[in-house]
Amino acid sequence: METMERGALKKLQYRRLMNTLRRVIGSVGHYRLKMVQADVGIEDIQSLDDISKLPFTTKDDLRDTYPFGMFAVPQHEVIRIHGSSGTSGKPTIVGYTEKDIGCWSEIVARSIAAAGGKKGDLFHIAYGYGLFTGGLGLHYGAEQLGMTAIPMSAGNTDRQITVINDLQPQGICGTPSYMLNLAERMEEKGFNPRQSNLAYGIFGAEPWSEEMRAILEDKWGITAVDIYGLSEVMGPGVAVECQEEQNGLHIAEDHFIAEIIDPSTLLPVEEGKEGELVFTSLTKEALPIIRYRTGDIASLSSVPCSCGRTSIKMSRIKGRTDDMMIIRGVNVFPSEIERLLLQYKELVPHYQIHLKTKGSMDEINLHIELQDDLYNHLGQNLAHENLSRLKSDIKHTIKANCLVNTEITICRPKEIARSEGKAIRVIDWKKQQSNLFS
Incomplete structure (x- = not known):
């Protein structure tokens, strides 16, 4: 399968796509409705290129049919359930x-x-x-x-x-x-x-x-x-x-x-x-x-x-798409900032991006952490002039590459929380503040 000739693979994909469409149209009411709303039927899919005629599925579809509304088989045929993390609400359930x-x-x-x-x-x-x-x-x-x-x-x-x-x-x-x-x-x-x-x-x-x-x-x-x-x-x-x-x-x-x-x-x-x-x-x-x-x-x-x-x-x-930060009209992904930060040998590869609002404008406060050796070499003095130069250089690098201004907060070794799963890289204080008043 991994080295299949492309033409043969395309034929296999098309055959399996048609089988999948028959399954969802025959067994999932939500998909039948979406196909009717999109004015497309299985007979309209004559090649793989026609896949663009089919309606999209989003996480909202899974949430709207929670928990089992998108399943295409009876529950007794489902031998395992998994789900998303559910950090922004109920998990999306899959079988x-x-x-x-x-x-x-x-x-x-x-x-x-x-x-x-x-x-x-x-x-x-x-x-x-x-x-x-x-x-x-x-x-x-x-x-x-x-x-x-x-x-x-x-x-x-x-x-x-x-x-x-x-x-x-x-x-x-x-x-x-x-x-x-x-x-x-x-x-x-x-x-x-x-x-x-x-x-x-x-x-x-x-x-x-x-x-x-x-x-x-x-x-x-x-x-x-x-x-x-x-x-x-x-x-x-x-x-x-x-x-x-x-x-x-x-x-x-x-x-x-x-x-x-x-x-x-x-x-x-x-x-x-x-x-x-x-x-x-x-x-x-x-x-x-x-x-x-x-x-x-x-x-x-x-x-x-x-x-x-x-x-x-x-x-x-x-x-x-929902992680992308829009800072004064500029689109920035956390991964772009990570790529630049990890080039600095003075820092450990742990960081956090704090999003805040100053007046009516959004801004980034970037929390970074010093290597132990450097921290001790500078007498554990976070106000040391060498660190002022480091902050200035990082701000310039991010501005030149990401086109946004940042404030830099230098943290002591081990001050930034470590991850035992998915890292929390972005802390959006704007959302937390709006949640308090909603």
């Missing part, structure tokens, strides 16, 4: 049949293999277990590949360190921010993360930059690859980088069709142009999804890869 779990496990097994994993490896899973798809998704994929899964879940950092030191796993997975936290804690306990047996890491569930990759690879002495997924589409494994190039994520196109649209016009964009990522599932039974607007910003490329896989690749996620 899996036995066949769905089998397909997902195979896709994740392929993803782990692309990252360098192989049968017999010990695989340390530091993603959370539970409704979140990360832990169980990687767990079943690892077992499918013939690995020995170590189901650590997230948190309990000291015990994670003990297991890494004692069991000597070859591979690890988790969020990149937690992997930074884990390495930092190991160093505090007198261990060198580079001296572990780890050879590769599979990181995702949050956007992370090339600069973050370089730091993780240096701290751990590993090959770090990006994995993509979201619960509404399946979970982790929708796309993954290969160890050969680490340059774009191969999409499992035998199971998903990917599109990039302009989030304003909702029209397709040219290959290579950034826009909103849209996915249609091709093999899911319990919760087939049609043109799901992910909110993630990326681009697509069909440039051949040296690994031999023939699937198109998506770029690494730049950010989410």
